[in-house]
Amino acid sequence: MMTMSVWLPVGILLSSFIPGVLIFFQPEERHRLRTLLNLLGALVKLLLVGVLIWGVFHEQVFETRWFLAPGLEFVLHADALSVLFVSLSTLLWLVTTIYAIGYLEQTPHRSRFFGFFSLCVTATVGLALAGNLFTFVVFYELLTLATYPLIAHKGSPEALRGARIYLRYTLFGGLLLMIGAVWLHTLTGGVEFVQGGVLDQFAELDRDLLRWIFLLLILGLGVKAALVPLHGWLPQAMVAPAPVSALLHAVAVVKAGAFGIVRVIYDVYGVEFAAELGVLSLLGAVAAITIIYGSVKALSQDHLKKRLAYSTVSQVSYIVLGAAILGPLATIGGLVHLVHQGVMKITLFFAAGNYAEALGIHRVSEMDGVGRRMPGTSLAFSIGALGMIGIPPVAGFISKWYLGLGAVEAGAAVWVLPVLIASSLLNAAYFLPILYRAWFKSPATPWPADKTAGCARELPDPLLWPPVTTAALALLIGLFAAAPYSPLEWAELIAGREYRQ
Amino acid sequence: MNNLLIWPVALPLLTALLALLWPRRSNWIGVAGTGLPLLAVLLVSWQVAASGPLELALGGWAPGLGIALRADGLSVLMLLMSALVTMAVAVYASVYFAHAERRGEFWVLWLLLITALHALFLSGDLFNLYVTLELLGLTAVVLACLGGSRESLQAALRYLVLGLLGSLTFLIGVALIYAGYGTLDMAALGDAIVAGPTAWVALSLMTGGLLIKSALFPLHFWLPPAHANAPAPVSAVLSALVVKAALYLILRLWLELFDGVVTQAAAVIVGVLGAIAVVWGSWAALQAERLKLMAAYSTVAQLGYLFMFMPLLAALPEGAGRELALGALVLLALTHGFAKSAFFLAAGIIMQRAGHDRIAELGGTARSLPVTAFTIALAGVALIGLPPSGSFLAKWQMLSTLFVTGQWVWLPVIAVGTLLAGAYIFRLLGHAFAPGEGVGPSLSVGREEIPAVLLALIATLLLGFWASAVWELVPISAYAGGGA
Numbered sequence: 003m004m005t006m007s008v009w010l011p012v013g014i015l016l017s018s019f020i021p022g023v024l025i026f027f028q029p030e031e032r033h034r035l036r037t038l039l040n041l042l043g044a045l046v047k048l049l050l051v052g053v054l055i056w057g058v059f060h061e062q063v064f065e066t067r068w069f070l071a072p073g074l075e076f077v078l079h080a081d082a083l084s085v086l087f088v089s090l091s092t093l094l095w096l097v098t099t100i101y102a103i104g105y106l107e108q109t110p111h112r113s114r115f116f117g118f119f120s121l122c123v124t125a126t127v128g129l130a131l132a133g134n135l136f137t138f139v140v141f142y143e144l145l146t147l148a149t150y151p152l153i154a155h156k157g158s159p160e161a162l163r164g165a166r167i168y169l170r171y172t173l174f175g176g177l178l179l180m181i182g183a184v185w186l187h188t189l190t191g192g193v194e195f196v197q198g199g200v201l202d203q204f205a206e207l208d209r210d211l212l213r214w215i216f217l218l219l220i221l222g223l224g225v226k227a228a229l230v231p232l233h234g235w236l237p238q239a240m241v242a243p244a245p246v247s248a249l250l251h252a253v254a255v256v257k258a259g260a261f262g263i264v265r266v267i268y269d270v271y272g273v274e275f276a277a278e279l280g281v282l283s284l285l286g287a288v289a290a291i292t293i294i295y296g297s298v299k300a301l302s303q304d305h306l307k308k309r310l311a312y313s314t315v316s317q318v319s320y321i322v323l324g325a326a327i328l329g330p331l332a333t334i335g336g337l338v339h340l341v342h343q344g345v346m347k348i349t350l351f352f353a354a355g356n357y358a359e360a361l362g363i364h365r366v367s368e369m370d371g372v373g374r375r376m377p378g379t380s381l382a383f384s385i386g387a388l389g390m391i392g393i394p395p396v397a398g399f400i401s402k403w404y405l406g407l408g409a410v411e412a413g414a415a416v417w418v419l420p421v422l423i424a425s426s427l428l429n430a431a432y433f434l435p436i437l438y439r440a441w442f443k444s445p446a447t448p449w450p451a452d453k454t455a456g457c458a459r460e461l462p463d464p465l466l467w468p469p470v471t472t473a474a475l476a477l478l479i480g481l482f483a484a485a486p487y488s489p490l491e492w493a494e495l496i497a498g499r500e501y502r503q
Numbered sequence: 504m505n506n507l508l509i510w511p512v513a514l515p516l517l518t519a520l521l522a523l524l525w526p527r528r529s530n531w532i533g534v535a536g537t538g539l540p541l542l543a544v545l546l547v548s549w550q551v552a553a554s555g556p557l558e559l560a561l562g563g564w565a566p567g568l569g570i571a572l573r574a575d576g577l578s579v580l581m582l583l584m585s586a587l588v589t590m591a592v593a594v595y596a597s598v599y600f601a602h603a604e605r606r607g608e609f610w611v612l613w614l615l616l617i618t619a620l621h622a623l624f625l626s627g628d629l630f631n632l633y634v635t636l637e638l639l640g641l642t643a644v645v646l647a648c649l650g651g652s653r654e655s656l657q658a659a660l661r662y663l664v665l666g667l668l669g670s671l672t673f674l675i676g677v678a679l680i681y682a683g684y685g686t687l688d689m690a691a692l693g694d695a696i697v698a699g700p701t702a703w704v705a706l707s708l709m710t711g712g713l714l715i716k717s718a719l720f721p722l723h724f725w726l727p728p729a730h731a732n733a734p735a736p737v738s739a740v741l742s743a744l745v746v747k748a749a750l751y752l753i754l755r756l757w758l759e760l761f762d763g764v765v766t767q768a769a770a771v772i773v774g775v776l777g778a779i780a781v782v783w784g785s786w787a788a789l790q791a792e793r794l795k796l797m798a799a800y801s802t803v804a805q806l807g808y809l810f811m812f813m814p815l816l817a818a819l820p821e822g823a824g825r826e827l828a829l830g831a832l833v834l835l836a837l838t839h840g841f842a843k844s845a846f847f848l849a850a851g852i853i854m855q856r857a858g859h860d861r862i863a864e865l866g867g868t869a870r871s872l873p874v875t876a877f878t879i880a881l882a883g884v885a886l887i888g889l890p891p892s893g894s895f896l897a898k899w900q901m902l903s904t905l906f907v908t909g910q911w912v913w914l915p916v917i918a919v920g921t922l923l924a925g926a927y928i929f930r931l932l933g934h935a936f937a938p939g940e941g942v943g944p945s946l947s948v949g950r951e952e953i954p955a956v957l958l959a960l961i962a963t964l965l966l967g968f969w970a971s972a973v974w975e976l977v978p979i980s981a982y983a984g985g986g987a
Contacts, residue, residue, distance in 0.1 A: 071834075071896050071970050072827050073903070136899070140890040147889060150929075157938045166933065173925045176889075177918055184902040 010054055011066045011078035011131050014088065015124055017047040018095070022120025028113045037103055040116055044096040047127075051085075051092045055487070058085045059495075065133065073192060076140070079133030081197060082496045083269070083337075086489070087130035087261050090341050091253045094348055095123045097468045098253075101352055102245035104464025105359065115155055119249075121148040126254045129261060135183045135193040135270065138262065142179060142226075145258055146172040149250065153242045164241040171225050171235040172255075179222025179262075182215050186270075189215075195265055197499045199272015209279060212271075216281045219266050227259025227322060228315045230292040236315055240307040244355025247307060251314045252348035260321040260340065267325045268333075268500045277328045286326035286414070290421045292319040297428035304365045306354050309432060310347070313390065316425065317343045324405055327418065330497040332408025337493035339401035345476045346389040346398055352469035353383035360461055362451025366436055371445035376460045380440050382473035387433040389476050392426050397480035400490055402426065507550060508559040508572040510543035511582060511621040519614035526607030530597045533610035537586075537593035540617060544586040548579045556981035558627065571627035571688060576979035578624045580833055581751050584840045585620045585744050587961065589613075591954035595848050596736040598951040599855075609649060616642040616740065623748050627981070629677045629687040632752060636673060640666035640716070643745050647733040658728035665715055665725045669749075672712030679705040692760050693982045702764045709756060710773075717749035719773070719810055720780035723803045727787075730799040735851020738795060742802045743844035747836055750809055758816065758829070759982040770817035777810030778916040785923035789930065794850045794860035797927060798843065801886060804920060805839045811913055812901065818908045830974040831900035837973070838893035838962050842885035845958035849878040852951055862931055866939020874952040876935050881959035883928035885966075888921055893966025 021043035028036050057064060057080075064080040080088070102119065106112050125148050128141035146169070154165035186193055189211070190204055201212060225232045236256070240247055250256065263285075267276050276282050296316025303309040320343065324336015356379045357363040357372065373380040389396030402422055409418030460466060483490040518536025522529045550557060556575040563569070574582070593613070600606040619639035626632045644666060648659035681687055683701035696702050718726040726746070730738050757765050784804030791797035812832040819825040852875045853868060854860045869876040885892035898917065905913055966973075 068968070069971050070968070071900060072823075072830070072974050074896065074899065076968075140895070143889050143895075144891070147884065151936070154933070154936060157936065162933055162937060166929070169925070169929055173922060177921055180899070181902065181914070181918070184899055185906055188903045188906040 007057075007062060007064050008066050010050060010057075010064050011080055014047060014050045014054065014092075014131065015078070015128055017050060018043050018120045018127065019124045022117050022124060025113055025120065026117040030110070030113060033103075033112065036113065036116060040099050040103065040120070041096075043120065044092070044099050047092050048096060051089055054080055055085055055089060058082055059487075067133075073187070074136055075134065075192070077133030077137050077194070078128075078131045079195070080131055081195070082492065082499060083264070084130045086337060086340065086492055086496065087257070088127055090257075090344050091123060091126045091130065094249070094253050094344060094472070097472060098245050098249050098348065100464050101248070101355075101468040102243075104462055105243065105245050105355060111155065114151065115243075118148055118151045119246075122152060122249065122254050124148070126258060129258050133195055135195070136187065138195075138265065139176075139180050139183050142258065142262065143176050145226075145255065146176055149255055152246045153239050153250075155243055155246065156241070158241075161241045164238040167238045168235045171232065175222045175225025175232070177222070178218050178225075182218030182222060185218070186215050193270055195269035197269060198501075199268065199270060199275055201271050202275040202278075213279055213281055216266070216271065216276070216279070220263060220285060223259045223262040223266065224288075225259065226255050227263060227318055228256050228292075229259075229288055229319065229322065230295045230315070233292070233296070233315045237308055237311045240311045244351060244358065247311075248348045248351035248355070251311070251351055252344040256314060256318045257340065257344060260318050263322055264325050264337070264340070273325075273328060273333070273500060282326045282328065286323060286418075289319040289323040289326055290417065292316065293323065293421055293425045294428070297425050297432070300432045301428065303432075304367055306357065306364060306366055306369070306436075307351070309366065310350050310354060313350075313429070313432070314347060316429075317347065317390065320401060320405060323418070323421075324401075324408065327405075327408050327412050327414055329408050329412040330501050331404055331411050333497040333500060334490070334493045335401050335404030335406075335408050337496055338404065338489050339398075341489040341493075342389070342397035342401050342476070342479065345472050345479065346386045346396070349382050349386035349469050349472040349476060350390075352465075352472065353379045353386070356461055356465055356469065359465060360452075360454045361449040362453070363449065366439065368447075368450055369436060369439045370443040371440070373441040375445075375449075378460055378466050378470055382469035383440070384437050385473040385476055386469075387437060389480070391429040391433055395477065395480045397476045397483075397489075400480055400483050506559065507543065507547050508557055508574055508625060509561070511540045511547060511586070512572075512618055512625065514539045514543060515614045515617040515621065519611050519618065522607070522610045522614060529607045529610040530601065533613055534593050534597050536610075536614045537589050537617060540621060541586040541590050544579075544582045544621075547574050548583055550574075551576065551579045551979060552976060555979055558981065570631055571690075572625045573627035573690070573981040574625055575981035576976035577751070577754070577833065578981075579979075580837065580973060580976055581624045581747065582621060584747070584837050585617070585624065588743050588840055588844045588958065589617050589620075589740060591958050592736045592739050592844060592848065594954045595739075595851075595951045598949070599734070599736055599851065605649060609646070612642050612646050612649075616646065616745075620744060620748060624751065627689055629680060629689065629692070633670065633674050633677050636716070636748070636752070637670045639745060639748060640670055643737075643741060646737045647729050647741065649737065650732055650734050652732065654728065655732035658725075658732045661725050662729040665722075669712040669715035672715070673709050674712075676705045676707075676709030676712065679708065689755070689760060690982055693762075696760060696764060698764045702761060706756065706761045706764055710753060713749045713753050713756075714773075717746050717753065717806060718803060719806065720776050720783060720803065723780060723784070723806075726803060727796055727799040730802065731793065731795040735795075735847055735854065738798075738851070739844040739847035742799065742847060743840040746802065746806060747840060750806070750836065754829075754832075755982075757813070759980070762821075765817055767814065767817050770814040774811050774814035774913070777807040777813070778913065780804060780807030781811065781916055781920040782807075782923070785920050785927065789923055789927040791927075792861060792863065794853065794862055794865070794931070795847065797862065797931065798846050798850060801846075801924070801927070802839075802843060804924070805835075805843070805886065808901075808917075808920065809836055809839075811916065815901070815904045815908055815910060815913075818910065819904070824904070824907060826974070826978050827900055828904045830977045831897040831904070833977055834893050834966065834970055834973045835897035835901070838885050838897065838966050841958050841962035841966065842882040842892070842894075845878055845955050845962065846882040846886070848951070848955035848958065849875045849882070852949070852955065862934055864939075865931075865934045866937040868935040870938075872952070874956055876932075878952070878956045878959045879935065880932055881956070881963045883932065885959070885962040887924040887928055891967035892963040893970050894962075896967065896970050
C-alpha cells in the first residue's frame, strides 16, 4: 500500500505523458497505432483515477515528493479537490480524444497534434495534483507551452495570430503568478496546499503585503480564467480546431485558472482568513462584472464559436463567484460548477464542430432548420444550452441553485441574486434564438458546404457520440445530483473539509 | 588519487599533438581527444563529491613555488559543463567538418581550446590563470576565423584585439598582486589580501580585463559579430563556454580572493551594467533578422542575468543564503551553456540545409527538420526560463534572493527580460512552424541532430529535475579561508 500511495499520482501523470511522447515519434500514416496509444493512455488513466477516487474518499493519503533545490520541492498530492478536477479532466480527455480522432481524419500533422494534446492533459492533471504553490506554477507554465502549438495547429495566419495573442497574455500572467508565488514562498518558507488554508498561522506577516500578493496571484490566474479585463485572448483562441476549443473551454486552460483561484482562496489563504483580509469582495465584484460582460458580449456574436467563447468567459466566473462568497453552500455551488460547466460546454463545442464539419455552418444565422438535418447533434446542443441557462433538471440548474442559496446564507443576496437572474436571462437571450432557429425555422438557403449530402447517417460515430454522451451526462448529473460519488456529493465533501467548523 | 587532476588537461594536449602529426585521421583523434577528458572529468567530479576538494602540486613543488591544480565544487561543475558540451559539439563537428579542407587545423585548435578551458577551471594560481586565459583567447580567435568569410575575419580581428587588451589588463593586475603580496597562489592570497589601494587597483584591473572577455555591456560589442560569423560548432563553444570562463574567474576573484575588498557600490555598478545588458541584449535579439545573430544577442542578455547576481551576493553574509544565490547563479550559467550550445548547433544544421539563416524565411523548418525544430523549442524554453528547465529554478531562487535582500529594483528587469526572451523565442518558433518551403526537402534524422537535441534535453530536463546536485557541490570550496 505504501508504494502505491507514492506511485499513483506519478502514474496518473505518466499515463498521458508517455503516450504523448511516443506519439511524437510516429509517422503520420500510422494512425491505428496512434489511436491505440491514445485510447490505451486514456483508459489506463481512467482506471488509475478510479482507484484514486476510492482512496481519497476513504481518507487515504497519496503523495509524491521530489527534492529539486533548497526550499523547493516538487509535490504531487491528491486531496478531495484534486480528485474533482482530475476526474473531470480524465473523463473528458477520453471523450475528446475519440472526437478528435474522428474530427482530424485525413488532415496533416496529426502526430504532432495528438502529442501536444496528451501533454496538455498531462499538464492539466498535474495542476490538479500539485501539492504546493511551486508545483502548481510549474504545471501552469507547462500548460501554456503545451497549448500554444494546439492553437497554432492549422498554421494559417489567423491561427498563428490567435496563438500569439494567447501566448502574450499567458506568459504575462504566468510571470505575475510566479512573482506572487516566490514572494509568498520567501515570506513563509514554502506554501503547501492545506485544507482550510495556512496563512492564518502567520500572524506576524503584514496584512497589506498579503493583500498585494493575493492581487498578484489572482491577476496571474485571472488571465487563464478569463476574468475581465484579462479575457482578451479567449475569443481569439477559437481559431483552434474544434476538439482543442472543446478541451480549452471545458477542462484545460480556463479551468486551470479557475481551479487555481479556488486553490489560492481555500488552501493557501483559507476562505475565512481571505474574507477577514477583505480581498474576497473585490474578487466577487470582478466575477460579477465578468459574468454580465461575457453574456452581453455573447449576445452580439453571430459567429457560433465566438458566442460560445464569450459564454465561457461568463460561465467560468460562476466558479470564481462561488469561491468569493463566504459560506459552504456558495463553495458547493462554485465547485460543482467546475464540473457542470465543463460537461455542458464541451457538448456545445463538439456540436459546433459537428455543424462546421458536416454542413460548413460557422454562424448562428446559418443554422435555420439544422435540427431536422442533424437531430442527434442538435439535441445534444439543446441540452447543453438549456443547462447553461439553468433550466432544471440539467446540471447547470444545480450550480445556480447552490450559488443562490449560498448568497442568501452569506447575506450577499442583494447583489448576487440580481447578477444570477440577469445572467440567466442573458443566457436565455443568446441561446434560445439558436434553438428556435435550429428546430422551428426551415432552411431558407442551401447549407454553406454540405459534406454529408446523401449519407444515411448525420455523421460518423466518433463525431456523433461524444456530444450525445456528454449531453446525457449533463442530464444525469443533474437528475441524480444526490447520488453517491456525484459531483454535487463530492463538492459537499470538499466544502465540509474546507470549513473549520 | 590526486594525480587524477592532471588528466583533464593532459589528455586533450597530448591528442592535440597527435592530431597535428596525423592530420588525415584528425576526425577520429578529435572525437577521442574530447571523449577521454570527459571520462577524467567524471572521475574527478565523483572524487570531489565523495571526499571534498582535491589539490595537486605538479612535480612535487609546494604551491607558491610550483604549479598547483585544485578542484572544488565550482570548478567541477564548470568542468562537467565544458566536457559534456565539447563532447556533443565534437560529435557534431565530425559531421560538420567531415569533408572540409581545414579540418586538420580545426581539430588541433579544438583540442588546445579544451586544454586551455580545463586548465583554467583547475588552476590554483593567478599566473597560470593568466596563461590559460591567453591560450583560450588565442585559440578561440583562430577558430572563429575558420569560416573564412570577410565578415568573420573582421569580427575575429576585433575579437583578437579586445581579447588581448582584456588579458593584458588582467596581467597588470596580477603583477600588482605579486608586487604587493609576494605570492600568486590563490589559497594563500585568500588569507593575505586586505582592503587597501593595492587590492582595489589590482581588483579593478583584473575585473576590467575579465569584463571585456565576458562581454558585459558596454564592452559587449565584439561578441555578436564574432559569435554569429564563426562556424556553428565554434559559435556553440564560444557562447556556451568561453565567455563563462571569464565569468568563472570573476566569481573566484570576487567571492574568494577579494571577499573583504569588494564593496557593495562596485557590485551594484556591475549589476546595473548586467541589467542594461539583459534589456538591451533581449531587445536586440528580438530585432535580429538572422538566427545566429539572435542567438548571439541572447548570450549578451543571459550574461547580464549572471552579473545581476553580483549585488545580491555582495549583500548576503556568508552562509546558507549566499550559497543559495551562488548555486542559482551557477545553475543559470550551466543551463545557458547547454541550451545555447544546442541552439547554435541547431542553427548550424538549418544553415547547412537551407543555405541561409534568415528568420523570416524559415517556414517549413518544423516539417523538414522536426528534431532540429524540437531542439530549438527545448533550448528556447530554457532561455526564457520556463519549467521544466534549470533556468526556471535558478530564476525562482534569484527572485527569492531579491525579496530576501530587499533589492526590489531588479524585479522589473527580470520581468522585462523574461517577456522579451519569450517574444524572440516564440517569434522564431512561429516562423519555424509556419508552412513554407524554406529549408527544402525532408531528410532523415542526421547524426549531427542527435548531439544538439541531447544538449537541449540536459538543459531542460536533467538540470530541471536534478538541480539539487548543484547546490550540493557549490559549497565544497577549496578556498575556505577566503572569507576570513
